[in-house]
Amino acid sequence: MRVMGVDPGLTRCGLSVIESGRGRQVIALDVDVVRTPAGDPLQHRLLAISDTVEYWMDTHIPDVIAIERVFANQNANTAMGTAQAGGVIALAAARRDIDVHFHTPSEVKAAVTGNGRADKAQVTEMVTRILALQQKPTPADAADALALAICHCWRAPMIARMAAAEAMAAEQQKKFQATLKAKAKAAR
């Protein structure tokens, strides 16, 4: 499975591509950070990000995009820009019929370091080790994009099992409701 990890942002947007193998094996294929000038109009910044992300999608042809889920409770203004960047990236994926998954920062940290509250240095350290990189990825956005892709590779089997279980539960509830209805009808 080929996973593209995206740490969305207007000023710096981290991009990575990782290929997963057997078990927990993961291989880094590419990593980079897109920057857009803070003084540019918002729509031009979004266009620059969208163009780069689309180029990556068309070059690497990932099976799935893993995007960091943003919360508004941090810096409100930054969060809005991050959400807007995340929106155009999800749109680019939808246009290519590529699956999109969102992971929270805690899920990503927990996946790569075993601790949902790890700091940036620990995440960078573990990403460097897991992917056997010769040097630490910089800036932090690059490391975060790699961590997101690793997180998705490792959580994917669990996500698939969860989806299967939820589908089965929904199916059984439907059957149960039908049984209830039939009984109510018979009792009338």
Next chain:
Amino acid sequence: MRVMGVDPGLTRCGLSVIESGRGRQVIALDVDVVRTPAGDPLQHRLLAISDTVEYWMDTHIPDVIAIERVFANQNANTAMGTAQAGGVIALAAARRDIDVHFHTPSEVKAAVTGNGRADKAQVTEMVTRILALQQKPTPADAADALALAICHCWRAPMIARMAAAEAMAAEQQKKFQATLKAKAKAAR
């Protein structure tokens, strides 16, 4: 000037097109609300909104897009979805080289009702009167999209004057800095 007003949102996204004439004259050309099902994956909802907005842009060929500026201090989750929708709309405008302006809810309310804290009913009432509509636009998102476009038509001359004044101030500051530098050099 032809202005497309957008009240962004995932569940309901208000769209309007207005043509401004002499003075404060404004004519409504179109208004509608795009809805996407809450249960759909985010990327599919964004794609549906983007497709509709792009169709409107290509049909009406507006000179400028007026989008409501979202703040994160309201309902955090809704605000993120609204920001994501706003992002893909700004992107569609950038791809067509259409100018984008953001107006806050207070600016819009103040422009159409004279009161920055007017309620939804007052905005709808004034929009109906200003555009001489035969019936009130519903839902509120449709009225908001019309109000946004009216707001932009009326604020546009002021925005242009502000931009000119800011450019002139920047120019004069540059000259002043140059004079200071020259004097400092002469004094050495």
